[in-house]
Amino acid sequence: MNLSLGEFRALVAKAFRGAGYSWGLTEDASFAAMRLAQYGVDAGAVVVRLLEVTEELPTADLMPDPDWHCAADVMCPICVGASIADAGGCTELVLDRVVEPVLIAPFLVEVIEADAEGYVIEWDGGRCDVTHDGLAVTGSPTWASGPIRVTRQAATLSELAHATRVELDEATKAAIETFAHRTYAPATEASRLAGAGAGLSDND
């Protein structure tokens, strides 16, 4: 299905919330996923792969401590990215077991000033170059094993994708919607009437 960026962002926000993320991180995550999609990454698939790993984990356990470790046995790129952004950037980080590290990249785009140095995120089999203008992935878009290195350095983007819509296959869309669905309160007859506001006739 062909979605507007806004629809994709809203759907992803619900999915992160449905997977247990705090509202604030949900805003960060949905923006990051939308940005990835704009730069040509299959962001829907990235989101599903991440949430399938982190859905049972409390957000607090995923937040990195000052030494960039966390209580959970995997790290979350949203929690890492948000923490880097809050600090205004970083110099060099070597991280262990970050699921879908490419989702760190949109946070870096936001903190890089115009004409400033960029970042490179490297993992086994793939890398993501990040500048003020955007990001580009080379090799495998997903992490499997080994350390993840985030380095402040000159980065170059030979070609910058600029998508204005998001194409989601049915399976990916259904998987995201399954997470999103957890945010909806089951309907009851009472809520149907009271919650939306009954009242005077609407056909006159």
Next chain:
Amino acid sequence: MATATIDRRSPDVVMRLDRMGSFHQSRLSFMRTLLRRMKREAWTFERPRFDIDDQGVGVALYSATTPDRTYTLVAFAHDLPPEMRSDRVIATAWDATFALHDGVPTEADIERLRANVPLQEAGRVSATELTLSRANRSVRLFSTVVDSLAAGQQPNAELVESVGYLMRTTAVYGSGKFGAADRASIEDRPELLAPFQAEMLTVFLIRTFVMDLVEHMARVASPDTAVALEPSLRRRFGVGNSTGLGMAPFLITHPRLINNWIAAREEALARVRAVELATEAEVEQFRDFVRRARLTVDSWHSEHEIQQQKLAMLDADLDLIDRHLEAADLAQPNAWDTLVRWAHETLSLEGQELIVSLLLEPYGHLVDELADHMHADESSPARIDGSMPIADAKATLESAYGWALAIDWDAQRSDARAWYVSEEKLEPRLGERYEEPIGDYEQPLQPGRDASRMYSDLAAWGDDRTLAEFLRAHPEHRYSARRLMVIGESPYGEIRDNTIDAEMLPIDLLRAKLSFFGATHFDPRSDRWVRINMFRGAPFPHELVDTDPDAWTYPTAGVGA
């Protein structure tokens, strides 16, 4: 000429729900922004197609052409059995459905839209559509007007005044909804930069379609005797609109945008209050608008007790205003500032806010340009300054959320409500937290309570530690922390009232937003949905060239009523 400086009213005064629920349309309302631009740029309008059959079923196209491009309303008219007619969002069929197409639609576009637009939420539009909308007939008026016109008569003017529209829209979706174009993809066009311009254009063109449809149905009924509506009576038909809770969260989820709306209006008021000496013409214009506002109030009916009380107060306010203006010498220095101070001391909130709107009327040259500052870049979440010392975060919370810190959140009445999204229709609803199993599904639409919780947790943190450290330990406060960043730059961005209080009225949120659209005749149908009228009195597209695009929002004596 502005010589003195007057401060804008404080957010603590303006951003209260009862005051926001008393806002009126003004020169800065989005309908008026659109009409001024249409006039200034001499937009042209056409009806390239009107294929509506004798049963009132078919398709019609209405185009609006700017100096740079064309937009086309694609209107589908349906034959809806009366038992299916409902304004509620749970409806599945409507009397008419619409999409605003970006450009001139091809036959293939029209067929694609024919397969989707009548389905509304269950269909899909594309990046070449800007809005998706639908409308239902007014049972009270539509067939009566058809019958009158068919018989060669004009409809009863009193009846027209009492209802005010032939169809009411029940949703106008834009901004990427259901596959439509993202706002970000069109906001570089000057005509769409101001908020909700595509939506307002949609409704403006729908109004013309509805009038054409009713005249068409009269001609079909009696080709030999049917007449068209007399132009001045025709203008007394607006487009109705029913708005429910779906719109309410918008004011909370777009703090930067809402700040810019309110700040523009408050700046406009401050500029007028700073006028040292009003000219005779400006004074006369103001007095004229006060007289005309009375006509609006006279034709403003509501069956709802809350609004009836407010209208009674507004009526009494207008008496007080009349008496005050009989004696007041508006040629004195600082007369407008004096009047505003008097209004705040004397009138109900309805009357105070009406005075604000009326005072802007003679001062287009001072205030209209503020309409260019009412949009906001909301493409990315506000950056959180993690280096902010905890002491500063606490101080900002105290100054911007002092009202919330003063609330006893342990009292059930303080958080009696919860906003949630229902599984059934995926629409926001408001429930009773202590009576329904909805607490776990709560949406982040209670910034006051959440800011208070953050403040409580900050107490355990040393003043010299940083917000970044705090948020690593308390990711649940990230949402409030971000709003804290926004409110520093956007002081009108937060409603300074409890949005989950037992006594909170959602219609206050709806009215605040709809007043910025330019709506009139707010008619709540319960505490959480409201009917309004849009473009009532406005010129039709073909009349714009000879009309003042701002002169229509209050009736003139002798027309209608």
